[in-house]
Amino acid sequence: MxxxxxxxxxxxxxxxxxxxxxxxxxxxxxxxxxxxxxxxxxxxxxxxxxxxxGALPALDDPGVRVGPPVGRIGKVVCIGLNYHDHAEETGAAVPAEPVVFFKAADTVVGPHDTVLVPRRSVKTDWEVELAVVIGRTARYVSDDENPLAYVAGYAVSHDVSEREFQIERGGTWDKGKNCETFNPLGPWLVTRDEVPDPQALSLRLWVNGSLKQDGTTAQQIFSVAEVVRYVSQFMTLYPGDVINTGTPAGVAMGQPEPKPYLRAGDVVELEVAGLGRQRQGFKDA
Incomplete structure (x- = not known):
């Protein structure tokens, strides 16, 4: 569904x-x-x-705004540097264990909502990601369990990032990840039965019509199943929690100078195969 x-x-x-x-x-x-x-x-x-x-009525306003496909999200757990080609383009070592950070649930907006470029931002970046939505409470998932049994479904996620805030301003990554509107999600939550292999999904992203990211979840360093199992060893995952599972190569940070970071007026479109497509205009906060 x-x-x-x-x-x-x-x-x-x-x-x-x-x-x-x-x-x-x-x-x-x-x-x-x-x-x-x-x-x-x-x-x-x-x-x-x-x-x-066929008992469900059609919506009377098919042009209505699409919001995030999950309401009242408890937490958004993110996995950094989880694609081999993305680690290579940024010059980072392949991590021995998943890199875990958080986005506040209130960063989540609809898939076509406007994204705000933060004040004093000079390095706002794009990241198309596969989002995992939890459907069963996952606590210390064991090696002999199937971690995907805890998944309700999947969605497209845009992990917008401000790289100067994230990397150059000290402390953790949180300052560059939690700016207002920095996690468009959707358009749909596609239930697990419609995604038989989460490691066989293509991801693409365009900026102003130019293709920037063109990858596949087969390039993930840590699979979706391993990410769910791993995260559950350190925190309890509850139904409705979201995990952003990382981005493939092609982000602005990995481009030659001058790096094409996002500015007001830019339009970003992104999709994950079978999970739908997003489109956001960017404007100054």
């Missing part, structure tokens, strides 16, 4: 994109697409059954 949330920011309602591309209203069936829903297999079964019988 392709689940999404539509409506004005803070007032989104649940919806489903059916096989013929029609948006279907879920608000008469479930309250929201959030951790509580994703943890409830009976609720997901009700949605599937209603979709199969």
């Amino acid at each position: 392709k689940l999404l949330r539509v409506g004005d920011a803070g007032q989104e309602r649940p919806a489903l994109l059916d096989a013929d591309g029609t948006l279907r209203d879920l608000s008469g069936l479930v309250a929201d697409i959030d951790g509580a829903l994703l943890a409830d297999e009976t609720a997901l079964d009700r949605i599937r059954a209603a979709a199969d019988t």
